[in-house]
Amino acid sequence: MPKDDNITYLNSDLNNLKIDFKFDYLIHAATYGQPKKVLKNRVGTILLNSASLIQLLEKSKEYNAKVLFLSSSSVYGEIDRAFANL
8 A cells, every 4th residue: 555644544443433633535445345254244244334434424524525435345135036137
């Protein structure tokens, strides 16, 4: 990852995420994408991903910052057959 005085990397437990500085841009790519962990705890994974994204969006709104959310390659759950043919 590039080193730059204008970039701050956060590495922390997403359940206890604290952002106490102003920022203009946020790239959120922090949730785990480990299929075995996801399959063992599907609901917990979705809750962690959703709750952390909501928290980051709220903080971004406070600073009028732009957000880029990078999703994992995992797909949670199954597609309802009624939607499969759309």
